[in-house]
Amino acid sequence: MRDKPDRLKVYEFLYNRLPFSESEVIEYEAMQRMEKLEARFEQYLMKIKTSNMFIHWHAEILVDKRMEIVNVLIVTDYCYYLFVLHDLEGEYYINPFNILCNMSHEAVLDLNRSRQLFDMFREQLIDEGKYQRPIILKYVMMNKAFRMKGKRSDLFLEEQNLPYYLKAIEHSAVIRKKNHHPAST
Amino acid sequence: MMLKARVPLPIVTRNIRRGIKCRRCHAFDWQAIGGSIGKCGRCGQVESVQRIAADYFTRLDLLYPGDIYKRRDIMDHLKLAVSEYTLQKIIHANFRRLEHRKRIYFFSP
Ligand SMILES: [Zn+2]
Numbered sequence: 704m705r706d707k708p709d710r711l712k713v714y715e716f717l718y719n720r721l722p723f724s725e726s727e728v729i730e731y732e733a734m735q736r737m738e739k740l741e742a743r744f745e746q747y748l749m750k751i752k753t754s755n756m757f758i759h760w761h762a763e764i765l766v767d768k769r770m771e772i773v774n775v776l777i778v779t780d781y782c783y784y785l786f787v788l789h790d791l792e793g794e795y796y797i798n799p800f801n802i803l804c805n806m807s808h809e810a811v812l813d814l815n816r817s818r819q820l821f822d823m824f825r826e827q828l829i830d831e832g833k834y835q836r837p838i839i840l841k842y843v844m845m846n847k848a849f850r851m852k853g854k855r856s857d858l859f860l861e862e863q864n865l866p867y868y869l870k871a872i873e874h875s876a877v878i879r880k881k882n883h884h885p886a887s888t
Numbered sequence: 889m890m891l892k893a894r895v896p897l898p899i900v901t902r903n904i905r906r907g908i909k910c911r912r913c914h915a916f917d918w919q920a921i922g923g924s925i926g927k928c929g930r931c932g933q934v935e936s937v938q939r940i941a942a943d944y945f946t947r948l949d950l951l952y953p954g955d956i957y958k959r960r961d962i963m964d965h966l967k968l969a970v971s972e973y974t975l976q977k978i979i980h981a982n983f984r985r986l987e988h989r990k991r992i993y994f995f996s997p
Contacts, residue, residue, distance in 0.1 A: 709950055716947035719914045720905040
Protein backbone atom coordinates (compact mmCIF):
# COMPACT_ATOMS: atom_id res chain seq x y z
CA MET A 704 0.00 0.00 0.00
CA ARG A 705 1.30 3.41 -0.99
CA ASP A 706 1.59 6.13 1.60
CA LYS A 707 1.72 9.85 0.90
CA PRO A 708 5.13 11.45 1.49
CA ASP A 709 5.34 12.97 4.99
CA ARG A 710 6.24 16.29 3.50
CA LEU A 711 2.96 16.42 1.61
CA LYS A 712 1.03 15.36 4.72
CA VAL A 713 2.60 18.27 6.58
CA TYR A 714 1.77 20.69 3.79
CA GLU A 715 -1.85 19.55 3.80
CA PHE A 716 -1.99 19.84 7.56
CA LEU A 717 -0.56 23.36 7.54
CA TYR A 718 -2.67 24.63 4.68
CA ASN A 719 -4.98 27.34 6.10
CA ARG A 720 -3.22 27.11 9.45
CA LEU A 721 -0.43 29.51 8.57
CA PRO A 722 0.50 31.59 5.54
CA PHE A 723 2.69 29.86 2.94
CA SER A 724 5.53 31.62 1.19
CA GLU A 725 5.50 31.76 -2.59
CA SER A 726 8.03 28.96 -2.90
CA GLU A 727 6.06 26.83 -0.45
CA VAL A 728 2.90 27.31 -2.51
CA ILE A 729 4.80 26.22 -5.62
CA GLU A 730 6.21 23.17 -3.88
CA TYR A 731 2.86 22.24 -2.32
CA GLU A 732 1.10 22.41 -5.67
CA ALA A 733 3.84 20.40 -7.34
CA MET A 734 3.58 17.73 -4.64
CA GLN A 735 -0.19 17.56 -5.08
CA ARG A 736 0.26 17.01 -8.81
CA MET A 737 2.84 14.29 -8.10
CA GLU A 738 0.50 12.67 -5.63
CA LYS A 739 -2.22 12.46 -8.26
CA LEU A 740 0.17 10.97 -10.81
CA GLU A 741 1.44 8.41 -8.33
CA ALA A 742 -2.11 7.46 -7.41
CA ARG A 743 -2.84 6.94 -11.10
CA PHE A 744 0.27 4.86 -11.60
CA GLU A 745 -0.80 2.78 -8.62
CA GLN A 746 -4.09 2.02 -10.36
CA TYR A 747 -2.11 0.43 -13.20
CA LEU A 748 0.08 -1.45 -10.73
CA MET A 749 -2.99 -2.88 -9.04
CA LYS A 750 -3.86 -4.68 -12.26
CA ILE A 751 -0.74 -6.81 -12.18
CA LYS A 752 0.63 -9.32 -9.72
CA THR A 753 3.29 -7.59 -7.66
CA SER A 754 4.17 -10.36 -5.24
CA ASN A 755 7.57 -10.88 -6.88
CA MET A 756 8.38 -7.20 -6.78
CA PHE A 757 9.62 -4.76 -4.24
CA ILE A 758 8.04 -1.35 -4.81
CA HIS A 759 9.32 1.88 -3.37
CA TRP A 760 7.35 5.11 -3.82
CA HIS A 761 8.52 8.67 -4.15
CA ALA A 762 12.27 8.78 -3.65
CA GLU A 763 13.82 12.24 -3.68
CA ILE A 764 17.42 12.41 -4.78
CA LEU A 765 19.79 15.33 -4.83
CA VAL A 766 21.46 15.44 -8.26
CA ASP A 767 23.86 18.34 -8.76
CA LYS A 768 22.24 20.39 -6.00
CA ARG A 769 18.77 19.96 -7.49
CA MET A 770 16.12 17.61 -6.26
CA GLU A 771 14.99 14.86 -8.60
CA ILE A 772 12.10 12.58 -7.88
CA VAL A 773 11.90 8.94 -8.80
CA ASN A 774 8.22 8.35 -8.29
CA VAL A 775 8.30 4.58 -8.46
CA LEU A 776 11.15 2.13 -8.05
CA ILE A 777 10.32 -1.45 -8.90
CA VAL A 778 12.83 -4.12 -8.02
CA THR A 779 12.53 -7.65 -9.32
CA ASP A 780 15.00 -10.50 -9.03
CA TYR A 781 16.33 -9.45 -12.39
CA CYS A 782 16.06 -5.75 -12.82
CA TYR A 783 15.67 -2.33 -11.25
CA TYR A 784 13.06 -0.13 -12.90
CA LEU A 785 12.99 3.59 -12.16
CA PHE A 786 9.88 5.50 -13.20
CA VAL A 787 9.72 9.27 -13.27
CA LEU A 788 6.19 10.54 -13.87
CA HIS A 789 5.30 13.61 -15.91
CA ASP A 790 2.02 15.22 -16.87
CA LEU A 791 3.25 17.26 -19.82
CA GLU A 792 0.65 17.93 -22.45
CA GLY A 793 1.00 19.12 -26.02
CA GLU A 794 3.70 18.76 -28.62
CA TYR A 795 7.41 18.52 -27.83
CA TYR A 796 10.69 17.82 -29.55
CA ILE A 797 14.23 16.98 -28.43
CA ASN A 798 16.81 19.58 -29.45
CA PRO A 799 20.43 18.75 -30.42
CA PHE A 800 21.53 19.29 -26.80
CA ASN A 801 19.21 16.53 -25.63
CA ILE A 802 16.72 18.87 -24.03
CA LEU A 803 12.98 18.38 -24.38
CA CYS A 804 11.44 21.61 -25.66
CA ASN A 805 7.91 22.76 -26.31
CA MET A 806 6.80 24.24 -29.60
CA SER A 807 7.65 27.74 -28.35
CA HIS A 808 11.23 26.38 -28.14
CA GLU A 809 11.34 26.65 -24.36
CA ALA A 810 13.38 24.05 -22.48
CA VAL A 811 11.07 21.83 -20.46
CA LEU A 812 13.11 18.83 -19.43
CA ASP A 813 16.86 18.32 -19.54
CA LEU A 814 17.25 14.72 -20.62
CA ASN A 815 20.95 14.82 -19.77
CA ARG A 816 19.93 14.77 -16.13
CA SER A 817 18.44 11.33 -16.66
CA ARG A 818 21.99 10.11 -17.22
CA GLN A 819 23.16 11.63 -13.92
CA LEU A 820 20.17 10.22 -12.12
CA PHE A 821 20.83 6.85 -13.67
CA ASP A 822 24.51 6.98 -12.65
CA MET A 823 23.60 7.87 -9.08
CA PHE A 824 21.39 4.84 -8.83
CA ARG A 825 23.98 2.64 -10.50
CA GLU A 826 26.53 3.65 -7.89
CA GLN A 827 24.17 2.78 -5.06
CA LEU A 828 22.20 -0.22 -6.27
CA ILE A 829 25.09 -2.62 -6.29
CA ASP A 830 24.33 -6.30 -6.04
CA GLU A 831 26.57 -8.74 -4.27
CA GLY A 832 28.22 -11.53 -6.24
CA LYS A 833 28.60 -11.82 -9.99
CA TYR A 834 25.22 -10.72 -11.16
CA GLN A 835 24.56 -7.00 -11.35
CA ARG A 836 20.94 -6.35 -12.17
CA PRO A 837 20.40 -3.88 -14.98
CA ILE A 838 18.81 -0.55 -14.17
CA ILE A 839 16.15 0.86 -16.47
CA LEU A 840 14.95 4.43 -16.24
CA LYS A 841 11.71 5.56 -17.87
CA TYR A 842 9.96 8.89 -18.04
CA VAL A 843 6.30 7.95 -18.01
CA MET A 844 4.23 10.55 -19.81
CA MET A 845 0.96 10.37 -17.91
CA ASN A 846 -0.97 12.67 -20.19
CA LYS A 847 -2.72 11.33 -23.26
CA ALA A 848 -2.28 14.68 -24.95
CA PHE A 849 1.53 14.40 -24.92
CA ARG A 850 3.02 14.21 -28.42
CA MET A 851 6.57 13.91 -29.67
CA LYS A 852 7.68 15.50 -32.88
CA GLY A 853 10.75 14.27 -34.74
CA LYS A 854 13.36 12.14 -33.00
CA ARG A 855 11.90 9.89 -30.35
CA SER A 856 13.61 8.64 -27.24
CA ASP A 857 13.58 5.26 -25.57
CA LEU A 858 13.52 7.14 -22.30
CA PHE A 859 9.84 7.92 -22.75
CA LEU A 860 7.01 5.58 -22.00
CA GLU A 861 3.56 6.77 -22.92
CA GLU A 862 0.65 6.13 -20.61
CA GLN A 863 -1.20 3.98 -23.12
CA ASN A 864 1.80 1.62 -23.22
CA LEU A 865 2.21 1.46 -19.46
CA PRO A 866 -0.17 -1.51 -18.91
CA TYR A 867 1.83 -3.62 -21.41
CA TYR A 868 5.12 -2.54 -19.93
CA LEU A 869 4.04 -3.44 -16.40
CA LYS A 870 2.60 -6.71 -17.62
CA ALA A 871 5.98 -7.54 -19.15
CA ILE A 872 7.70 -6.76 -15.84
CA GLU A 873 5.25 -8.99 -14.03
CA HIS A 874 5.83 -11.77 -16.53
CA SER A 875 9.62 -11.62 -16.35
CA ALA A 876 9.55 -11.41 -12.56
CA VAL A 877 7.57 -14.65 -12.45
CA ILE A 878 9.17 -16.89 -15.06
CA ARG A 879 12.71 -16.03 -14.19
CA LYS A 880 12.08 -16.95 -10.59
CA LYS A 881 12.91 -20.54 -11.60
CA ASN A 882 16.66 -20.02 -11.88
CA HIS A 883 16.79 -18.10 -8.72
CA HIS A 884 18.84 -15.04 -7.90
CA PRO A 885 17.93 -13.74 -4.48
CA ALA A 886 16.45 -10.27 -4.46
CA SER A 887 18.26 -7.99 -2.11
CA THR A 888 17.31 -4.38 -1.92
CA MET B 889 19.70 6.50 2.94
CA MET B 890 19.06 7.90 -0.46
CA LEU B 891 15.63 6.34 -0.90
CA LYS B 892 14.22 8.28 2.01
CA ALA B 893 11.92 11.15 1.16
CA ARG B 894 12.83 14.49 2.63
CA VAL B 895 12.04 15.32 6.23
CA PRO B 896 9.02 17.46 6.99
CA LEU B 897 9.15 21.20 6.50
CA PRO B 898 11.14 23.11 9.05
CA ILE B 899 8.49 25.19 10.74
CA VAL B 900 10.07 28.00 12.69
CA THR B 901 6.91 29.61 13.94
CA ARG B 902 4.70 27.72 16.32
CA ASN B 903 1.85 30.00 15.49
CA ILE B 904 -0.24 27.55 13.58
CA ARG B 905 -3.98 27.73 13.74
CA ARG B 906 -5.16 24.89 15.93
CA GLY B 907 -8.24 22.79 15.51
CA ILE B 908 -9.65 20.07 13.33
CA LYS B 909 -10.18 21.10 9.75
CA CYS B 910 -11.81 19.30 6.89
CA ARG B 911 -9.60 16.92 4.95
CA ARG B 912 -11.44 17.71 1.74
CA CYS B 913 -12.09 21.46 1.73
CA HIS B 914 -9.72 22.60 4.54
CA ALA B 915 -12.49 24.55 6.32
CA PHE B 916 -12.40 24.90 10.11
CA ASP B 917 -16.05 24.06 10.40
CA TRP B 918 -15.89 20.52 11.62
CA GLN B 919 -18.31 19.37 14.26
CA ALA B 920 -18.76 16.18 16.14
CA ILE B 921 -22.19 14.64 15.72
CA GLY B 922 -22.73 12.04 18.34
CA GLY B 923 -19.77 10.31 19.92
CA SER B 924 -18.10 8.65 17.00
CA ILE B 925 -18.60 10.68 13.84
CA GLY B 926 -18.30 14.27 12.75
CA LYS B 927 -19.16 16.35 9.75
CA CYS B 928 -17.75 19.32 7.86
CA GLY B 929 -20.21 22.20 8.00
CA ARG B 930 -19.05 23.53 4.66
CA CYS B 931 -18.76 20.55 2.32
CA GLY B 932 -20.50 17.81 4.26
CA GLN B 933 -17.57 15.41 4.49
CA VAL B 934 -18.29 12.86 7.21
CA GLU B 935 -15.53 11.14 9.17
CA SER B 936 -14.86 9.21 12.32
CA VAL B 937 -13.86 11.44 15.23
CA GLN B 938 -11.22 8.95 16.30
CA ARG B 939 -9.67 8.81 12.87
CA ILE B 940 -9.61 12.55 12.31
CA ALA B 941 -8.13 13.11 15.79
CA ALA B 942 -5.48 10.43 15.20
CA ASP B 943 -4.57 12.02 11.84
CA TYR B 944 -4.35 15.42 13.47
CA PHE B 945 -1.91 14.36 16.17
CA THR B 946 0.10 12.19 13.78
CA ARG B 947 0.74 15.21 11.60
CA LEU B 948 1.38 17.45 14.56
CA ASP B 949 3.97 14.95 15.72
CA LEU B 950 5.69 15.16 12.31
CA LEU B 951 6.06 18.89 12.90
CA TYR B 952 6.87 18.88 16.59
CA PRO B 953 8.23 15.47 17.44
CA GLY B 954 8.54 14.68 21.13
CA ASP B 955 6.23 17.44 22.34
CA ILE B 956 4.39 16.92 25.57
CA TYR B 957 0.75 17.80 26.00
CA LYS B 958 -1.38 18.60 28.96
CA ARG B 959 -4.93 17.48 28.85
CA ARG B 960 -5.88 21.11 28.31
CA ASP B 961 -3.56 21.30 25.25
CA ILE B 962 -5.18 18.28 23.72
CA MET B 963 -8.63 19.81 24.09
CA ASP B 964 -7.36 23.11 22.74
CA HIS B 965 -5.89 21.39 19.69
CA LEU B 966 -9.04 19.53 18.88
CA LYS B 967 -11.41 22.44 19.52
CA LEU B 968 -14.29 20.01 19.47
CA ALA B 969 -17.22 19.67 21.77
CA VAL B 970 -16.90 16.02 22.64
CA SER B 971 -17.98 14.01 25.62
CA GLU B 972 -15.53 13.06 28.36
CA TYR B 973 -15.82 9.48 27.15
CA THR B 974 -14.79 10.41 23.58
CA LEU B 975 -11.94 12.58 24.82
CA GLN B 976 -10.64 9.76 27.01
CA LYS B 977 -10.84 7.44 24.03
CA ILE B 978 -8.83 9.86 21.89
CA ILE B 979 -6.21 10.30 24.61
CA HIS B 980 -6.01 6.60 25.21
CA ALA B 981 -5.56 5.79 21.51
CA ASN B 982 -2.94 8.44 20.77
CA PHE B 983 -1.03 9.28 23.92
CA ARG B 984 0.84 7.82 26.80
CA ARG B 985 1.22 9.34 30.21
CA LEU B 986 4.59 10.96 30.85
CA GLU B 987 6.32 9.06 33.68
CA HIS B 988 3.01 8.32 35.33
CA ARG B 989 2.26 11.96 35.81
CA LYS B 990 -1.34 12.88 35.84
CA ARG B 991 -2.74 14.64 32.78
CA ILE B 992 0.62 15.09 31.04
CA TYR B 993 1.08 13.06 27.91
CA PHE B 994 3.28 12.43 24.92
CA PHE B 995 2.17 11.25 21.51
CA SER B 996 2.44 7.49 21.17
CA PRO B 997 -0.30 5.90 19.08
ZN1 LIG C 1 -15.21 20.24 4.09
